[in-house]
Amino acid sequence: MIDMDTLVSLCKRRGFIFQSSEIYGGIGGFWDYGPLGVELKNNIKRAWWKAVVQDREDMVGIDTAIIMNPNVWRASGHVAEFSDPLVECKTCHFRFRADMLKSENCPNCGNKTLMEPRQFNMLFRTFVGSVEDDAAVAYLRPETAQGIFVNFKNVQDTTRKKIPFGIAQIGRAFRNEIVTGNFIFRDREFDQMEIEYFVKPGAEDEWHARWRDDRMNWWKNALGIRAENLRVRALDKKDLAHYSKGTFEIEYQFPMGWSEVEGIASRTDYDLKRHSEASGKSLEYFDDETKEHFLPYVIEPSMGIERCFLVVLFDAYQEEQVRASARTPLSKSDSGENVEGERAREEKRVALKLSHALAPIKAAILPLARNRAEIVELARKLTADLKPMMPALYDDSASIGRLYRRQDEIGTPFCVTVDHQSAIASDEKYDGKVTIRDRDSMEQVRVSVDQVKQVLIEKLGA
Amino acid sequence: MIDMDTLVSLCKRRGFIFQSSEIYGGIGGFWDYGPLGVELKNNIKRAWWKAVVQDREDMVGIDTAIIMNPNVWRASGHVAEFSDPLVECKTCHFRFRADMLKSENCPNCGNKTLMEPRQFNMLFRTFVGSVEDDAAVAYLRPETAQGIFVNFKNVQDTTRKKIPFGIAQIGRAFRNEIVTGNFIFRDREFDQMEIEYFVKPGAEDEWHARWRDDRMNWWKNALGIRAENLRVRALDKKDLAHYSKGTFEIEYQFPMGWSEVEGIASRTDYDLKRHSEASGKSLEYFDDETKEHFLPYVIEPSMGIERCFLVVLFDAYQEEQVRASARTPLSKSDSGENVEGERAREEKRVALKLSHALAPIKAAILPLARNRAEIVELARKLTADLKPMMPALYDDSASIGRLYRRQDEIGTPFCVTVDHQSAIASDEKYDGKVTIRDRDSMEQVRVSVDQVKQVLIEKLGA
Numbered sequence: 001m002i003d004m005d006t007l008v009s010l011c012k013r014r015g016f017i018f019q020s021s022e023i024y025g026g027i028g029g030f031w032d033y034g035p036l037g038v039e040l041k042n043n044i045k046r047a048w049w050k051a052v053v054q055d056r057e058d059m060v061g062i063d064t065a066i067i068m069n070p071n072v073w074r075a076s077g078h079v080a081e082f083s084d085p086l087v088e089c090k091t092c093h094f095r096f097r098a099d100m101l102k103s104e105n106c107p108n109c110g111n112k113t114l115m116e117p118r119q120f121n122m123l124f125r126t127f128v129g130s131v132e133d134d135a136a137v138a139y140l141r142p143e144t145a146q147g148i149f150v151n152f153k154n155v156q157d158t159t160r161k162k163i164p165f166g167i168a169q170i171g172r173a174f175r176n177e178i179v180t181g182n183f184i185f186r187d188r189e190f191d192q193m194e195i196e197y198f199v200k201p202g203a204e205d206e207w208h209a210r211w212r213d214d215r216m217n218w219w220k221n222a223l224g225i226r227a228e229n230l231r232v233r234a235l236d237k238k239d240l241a242h243y244s245k246g247t248f249e250i251e252y253q254f255p256m257g258w259s260e261v262e263g264i265a266s267r268t269d270y271d272l273k274r275h276s277e278a279s280g281k282s283l284e285y286f287d288d289e290t291k292e293h294f295l296p297y298v299i300e301p302s303m304g305i306e307r308c309f310l311v312v313l314f315d316a317y318q319e320e321q322v323r324a325s326a327r328t329p330l331s332k333s334d335s336g337e338n339v340e341g342e343r344a345r346e347e348k349r350v351a352l353k354l355s356h357a358l359a360p361i362k363a364a365i366l367p368l369a370r371n372r373a374e375i376v377e378l379a380r381k382l383t384a385d386l387k388p389m390m391p392a393l394y395d396d397s398a399s400i401g402r403l404y405r406r407q408d409e410i411g412t413p414f415c416v417t418v419d420h421q422s423a424i425a426s427d428e429k430y431d432g433k434v435t436i437r438d439r440d441s442m443e444q445v446r447v448s449v450d451q452v453k454q455v456l457i458e459k460l461g462a
Numbered sequence: 463m464i465d466m467d468t469l470v471s472l473c474k475r476r477g478f479i480f481q482s483s484e485i486y487g488g489i490g491g492f493w494d495y496g497p498l499g500v501e502l503k504n505n506i507k508r509a510w511w512k513a514v515v516q517d518r519e520d521m522v523g524i525d526t527a528i529i530m531n532p533n534v535w536r537a538s539g540h541v542a543e544f545s546d547p548l549v550e551c552k553t554c555h556f557r558f559r560a561d562m563l564k565s566e567n568c569p570n571c572g573n574k575t576l577m578e579p580r581q582f583n584m585l586f587r588t589f590v591g592s593v594e595d596d597a598a599v600a601y602l603r604p605e606t607a608q609g610i611f612v613n614f615k616n617v618q619d620t621t622r623k624k625i626p627f628g629i630a631q632i633g634r635a636f637r638n639e640i641v642t643g644n645f646i647f648r649d650r651e652f653d654q655m656e657i658e659y660f661v662k663p664g665a666e667d668e669w670h671a672r673w674r675d676d677r678m679n680w681w682k683n684a685l686g687i688r689a690e691n692l693r694v695r696a697l698d699k700k701d702l703a704h705y706s707k708g709t710f711e712i713e714y715q716f717p718m719g720w721s722e723v724e725g726i727a728s729r730t731d732y733d734l735k736r737h738s739e740a741s742g743k744s745l746e747y748f749d750d751e752t753k754e755h756f757l758p759y760v761i762e763p764s765m766g767i768e769r770c771f772l773v774v775l776f777d778a779y780q781e782e783q784v785r786a787s788a789r790t791p792l793s794k795s796d797s798g799e800n801v802e803g804e805r806a807r808e809e810k811r812v813a814l815k816l817s818h819a820l821a822p823i824k825a826a827i828l829p830l831a832r833n834r835a836e837i838v839e840l841a842r843k844l845t846a847d848l849k850p851m852m853p854a855l856y857d858d859s860a861s862i863g864r865l866y867r868r869q870d871e872i873g874t875p876f877c878v879t880v881d882h883q884s885a886i887a888s889d890e891k892y893d894g895k896v897t898i899r900d901r902d903s904m905e906q907v908r909v910s911v912d913q914v915k916q917v918l919i920e921k922l923g924a
Contacts, residue, residue, distance in 0.1 A: 021531030021533070023743040024531040028591070030527040035621055038525040057849070066651060067489070069488065072483055072486060127587065130557045387517055388516075
């Protein structure tokens with residue numbers, strides 16, 4: 001697996017991710033998603049929403065405000081407790097998270113002049129309305145989950161869903177981390193995808209296990225992440241919050257080690273109870289059949305899109321040695337010498353082997369020569385035909401070898417090359433066909449121009 | 463057209479929009495989108511992204527951070543100038559926008575004790591990092607546009623797009639409005655869809671007109687808004703910002719009058735120039751052919767999703783008198799008496815005549831009797847078959863008349879009803895067919911169970 005620096009460089013060079021406000025020197029913990037990044041992010045969101053909302057009868061979606069009534073965060077415990085221990089150095093005033101401390105010395109200046117750790121609250125504060133006083137203080141949500149809990153009754157009343165059912169949300173969240181880092185791994189602003197799944201008390205262990213399996217299958221099947229790079233583990237009881245009955249963590253094997261990419265928590269009725277008490281509104285569910293009123297228990301599968309984005313890129317990134325001329329894969333038997341007995345020149349190929357569903361661009365249409373009007377015209381016409389059906393692009397800004405390299409590196413599953421034979425009727429080899437090249441096998445097939453759209457739709461659907 | 467209160471009530475009752483943090487008494491200017499609202503919002507976003515990014519060769523997308531380096535907002539002029547005149551009453555301390563003042567009296571207490579208007583800045587402020595001082599102050603973006611401008615070079619370098627080309631963004635924005643109101647018409651937190659389109663100086667008037675027409679066509683054709691409710695007007699020169707060459711506003715005829723729903727501004731090179739000067743980084747474009755370096759001029763089509771959401775609902779909402787028994791439309795000739803000469807009972811039907819692309823649910827599967835296992839089983843099986851292809855739902859929680867009413871009111875284009883004939887093989891009229899009912903015509907056709915999916919896909923595609 002490649003290291004983080006290689007990935008950061010690819011992301012910047014190809015327009016997946018830029019440092020936010022880069023021309024002003026950036027701002028720590030904030031990132032912008034470029035033309036390819038936004039498409040990949042949208043494809044991840046779509047794959048999640050389809051799996052957890054559209055395809056299921058027991059789930060609905062929601063989209064709540066980032067700024068809520070501040071009492072939400074008092075009731076949830078975030079105002080009092082959402083903090084990290086912060087240590088400051090008396091000499092250089094460097095600040096860092098206490099758990100990053102390796103010795104008694106300041107990691108910045110080396111002096112033994114560290115203050116006692118104190119709690120630093122990670123909620124971003126702001127002020128709503130035209131009076132900037134305590135009454136108007138509000139917070140940027142540090143998670144999307146609470147927007148679901150406070151809407152539990154509204155959603156249940158309007159959808160008439162019966163337990164067990166769940167509510168899903170995708171949205172921006174903010175945490176004023178003391179230290180950010182590892183590229184987009186720990187950000188101050190990020191996108192969450194969270195589910196709160198409401199069950200009858202007593203059924204939570206069964207549903208906890210079912211969601212663990214469902215979510216693991218999503219990573220493998222919907223995203224195509226390799227099974228050997230994923231694992232699930234149950235948190236130790238001692239690491240659980242007091243209200244938690246248990247948490248599974250799905251972990252991915254990053255270059256820097258195994259790290260959490262999704263948590264599946266069994267949260268009891270803790271959140272609904274807190275909001276019910278603080279608001280004075282009953283959040284109880286009424287069971288039509290048993291005529292019981294009760295607070296549901298909750299299973300919460302929760303993940304951040306940024307880490308998912310990293311997983312997708314790390315898992316798809318491949319470096320291969322290929323024959324420079326044909327850019328076809330070398331089999332072991334013929335590496336070194338080619339059929340003519342001549343030394344084959346090898347070169348490194350980088351391919352982002354994204355699943356078809358996740359690839360930002362599905363097909364690139366490449367004219368072999370840009371000084372021949374017939375070739376350019378046909379390639380442009382093909383692009384215009386394909387675009388309403390799939391994200392496709394036309395590129396004539398370099399030699400064909402370089403264009404293939406670009407498309408491999410951004411994960412485009414298919415390149416369609418238009419050459420003299422394709423377009424120039426007076427050419428003696430004219431066949432009215434174009435070449436479709438497969439990113440992964442690098443195999444090339446000739447296809448009639450009028451069949452390209454259908455062939456690509458079939459290949460992409462497969 | 464209905465009034466705002468009727469629409470607010472529908473939105474709450476059916477789960478389109480809830481007041482944010484409602485159980486805590488809400489928070490002014492913030493709204494949550496429920497299960498139907500999030501789907502409608504996503505469908506609007508998708509229709510826009512397809513039209514302005516996917517279908518075009520001269521556009522790419524981006525997704526930038528809400529919190530940027532604060533120098534972005536100093537350079538753009540927002541820190542100094544993004545303000546409304548605020549008036550406060552010395553007696554009751556009520557605060558309001560100066561342009562809401564109808565007389566010299568306080569609109570709250572009636573006293574003539576108003577202070578002089580002062581400028582109130584509408585940027586939400588927060589603090590990034592662990593030191594809460596001026597150095598760390600940051601702002602929530604009041605528009606997505608600046609995230610595009612500061613990334614102009616990054617996007618152009620990585621995509622190698624040639625002028626004219628544009629960058630599109632969908633994202634959350636925040637304005638600390640002194641007064642909010644008219645439901646979601648003026649919010650403090652909202653979603654924007656913005657385009658910055660970069661052209662060669664001199665070409666801006668042509669592109670300004672083209673974008674005006676493109677955008678107007680989108681409202682009519684992609685969203686299906688009635689032409690008679692839309693108009694475009696050019697702002698008077700005296701109402702333009704000093705850097706602006708002109709602005710077109712697309713307006714919709716709301717119950718409260720014609721109001722702006724999209725602006726198409728000709729912004730010259732104002733923004734790129736400000737950021738170039740403030741950051742010290744050149745944002746010039748190099749024209750390969752003419753070998754010129756220059757700052758592009760910009761055309762900016764910009765809209766908020768919330769107002770678009772309102773337009774879509776107002777425009778789709780229809781009240782009709784229908785015959786209660788059949789719930790078929792009454793032709794003028796037979797209203798009053800039906801064929802048997804008996805007085806036909808009429809009732810009001812509310813139908814949300816959303817375009818197929820925008821409807822949150824495409825098909826509802828309704829069992830005519832929920833105490834017959836065969837009927838319920840078939841309806842559930844049909845639902846499971848349809849769901850991977852389209853948003854579909856199963857509902858058996860009321861009588862068929864009431865279920866139709868519900869689906870009409872949320873804009874579901876097709877209801878599929880499963881009855882005894884459909885499902886019970888021992889029934890003497892058994893035909894293995896179900897009824898597909900069209901929301902708009904209320905026509906019902908019988909279709910074989912195994913053809914339902916195909917028929918619906920065709921009807922929805924049409």
